Amino acid sequence: MSALNLIRPEIRALSAYHVQPAEGFIKLDAMENPWPLTPALQQRLGERLARAAYNRYPDANPQALKTLISKVFAVPEGAELLLGNGSDELIQILAQALARPGAALLSVEPAFVMFRVLANACGLEYIGVPLQEDFSVDLLAMLAVIRARQPALIFLAIPNNPTGNAFAPEAIQAILKEATGIVVIDEAYFPFRDGSYLSFLPNFPNMLVMRTVSKLGLAGIRLGFLAGAPELLGELEKLRLPYNISVATQVIAQTVLEEGHALNDQTQQLRQERVRVFTALRDIQGVHPFESEANFILLRVLDAQGVFDALKRHGILIKNLSNAHALLRGCLRVTVGTPEQNDRFLDALKASVLAVA
Numbered sequence: 001m002s003a004l005n006l007i008r009p010e011i012r013a014l015s016a017y018h019v020q021p022a023e024g025f026i027k028l029d030a031m032e033n034p035w036p037l038t039p040a041l042q043q044r045l046g047e048r049l050a051r052a053a054y055n056r057y058p059d060a061n062p063q064a065l066k067t068l069i070s071k072v073f074a075v076p077e078g079a080e081l082l083l084g085n086g087s088d089e090l091i092q093i094l095a096q097a098l099a100r101p102g103a104a105l106l107s108v109e110p111a112f113v114m115f116r117v118l119a120n121a122c123g124l125e126y127i128g129v130p131l132q133e134d135f136s137v138d139l140l141a142m143l144a145v146i147r148a149r150q151p152a153l154i155f156l157a158i159p160n161n162p163t164g165n166a167f168a169p170e171a172i173q174a175i176l177k178e179a180t181g182i183v184v185i186d187e188a189y190f191p192f193r194d195g196s197y198l199s200f201l202p203n204f205p206n207m208l209v210m211r212t213v214s215k216l217g218l219a220g221i222r223l224g225f226l227a228g229a230p231e232l233l234g235e236l237e238k239l240r241l242p243y244n245i246s247v248a249t250q251v252i253a254q255t256v257l258e259e260g261h262a263l264n265d266q267t268q269q270l271r272q273e274r275v276r277v278f279t280a281l282r283d284i285q286g287v288h289p290f291e292s293e294a295n296f297i298l299l300r301v302l303d304a305q306g307v308f309d310a311l312k313r314h315g316i317l318i319k320n321l322s323n324a325h326a327l328l329r330g331c332l333r334v335t336v337g338t339p340e341q342n343d344r345f346l347d348a349l350k351a352s353v354l355a356v357a
């Protein structure tokens, strides 16, 4: 087929984002909140969704929703918002806006894979500086790359996916001071951690904070936002497709965020479960869990593929990251679920580790 030869070689070299089939499994692979909305919210939403104007294009600039988001998530005075169809779309918009010849996107490795995928897709060079053995930032290496290459974009997820740790604030400060490009702090896991970089915004005009409602409990509606200087976001706004946030997404976000505490109860419970699961993991022979500030835990075992397969036979789906990066050798990542799901996982893990030993 001759058209295939017209596809850019860097696109042909990519593999499609792979989502594991999850039918029939206890699904602990994708950092989803395990609970549906509360019955009260479901009822309110049902009524509002039934009446929404699906015959019309969505509000292209949903100001009321932005104001609500700013209030609920304590975005500092003076910062503007850019809404995305998930934060994935915001990474794409940033990469598109900054992809000029020679421009680079810098992140750490291992990191969220979409940083690299979207850099490649949009024509930015991707530079990934390996983390240290304990998953902390190699600050000297980062600063050296920043000086030598002046990357147009730097992405740092705090807490980091897939390692779960939050990088030291001193390292982030040093990177912010050295960087000449845009520094994006990706706070996808903000509901599971105290502390945020939102308060840095007024002092660092080249910095943006990115958040999503996905890990909070609304992965299905696709909504993320960038917060930062109005001038900068005004330029990125030109690349946003005008109707990227659907009518349904706007209604759902508005309704759920007005009642923000419903999801807070769930995320607080997940934080408690994270502590419980971590402690239980530490007590299993042959399992080494890493401390996490997110809604997942990275763990190292002797035979990652063997344990992963055995867990699947027990009906439990997690993520095998053993071949994703040298620092992740032997590593699996499990999302924190309901107390019952976590018990099932822990029991199955104990059996699986014994079975493959």
Ligand SMILES: *Cc1c(COP(=O)(O)O)cnc(C)c1O
Pocket: 031, 085, 086, 087, 088, 089, 112, 157, 160, 161, 186, 188, 211, 212, 213, 214, 219, 223, 224
């Ligand atoms: C899950 C995740 C995202 C993507 O969030 P969406 O809003 O669902 O697109 C972004 N960054 C990190 C670090 C993530 O883990």
